Amino acid sequence: MIDKIAWLHFQDGRVLGARSRGKSVFYLPGGKREPGETDTETLVREIREELTVEIDPASAEPAGTFEAQADGHAQGLVVRTTCYTAEFSGTPVASSEIEELAWLGYEDRDRLSAAGKLIFDHLRETGLLR
Template sequence: MAILKTVGLLIIQERKLLLAFSRNKQCFYLPGGKVDAGETEKGALCREIAEELNVVLSEAELEFYTHITAPAFGEQNGVIMEQDCYRLHRQVTPVPSAEIGEIRFFSSDEYAQQQAQAPGAIAVLRKLKEEGLVD
């Protein structure tokens, strides 16, 4: 079993979670990505968000929220994603990069209607809903 170490960003507005549509994986998922060798989690997340959403973040404004373990969407069977999720508490204006087809805010019910669903996004939406942060 392979482990994929990743980080994800939680941007919540009007009780909905921002998800990014990956052109490569044809699915909405948490903005973020893999932690490269020699990178800190927060450093990797700042790099990924700049690449995906054209938003510059500082490590200091990222607040750890939760850890998710789930099958890695779009990877070979048996690959497990270990993802630390961080919240951002300021308003930003994300602009999708070339690898991101679209960005959209979802309630948990709206995401459940998507044809392709990333297990990690399902897990984090479930936790956010249980805690009353999203609808």
């Protein structure tokens, strides 16, 4: 099981997506938990590394947990993505391993990882994504 934490940042019915260098699919910004880290600690660290913004830990709110086949891994390896919304300071810019940021709508679903597709379906059903 791959345990990931992701940030949901919305603007005008779209959500911020990230694409890593050398990859073709987008995912929600965030990443894998370090040993001993809480969800919030992982969220703050990963978003700082990837987008150079500071998440306000006190504002982090859970927004769902989703499981799917891990892209690019052996069949049966599952990625569990726990999503959070949170306030932040700064302006998101691609940093670290991130090559591209994009505002994604439901029409971009096919550009996402398997877990991202499940998350987008949920966001569409709940009216958060157009």
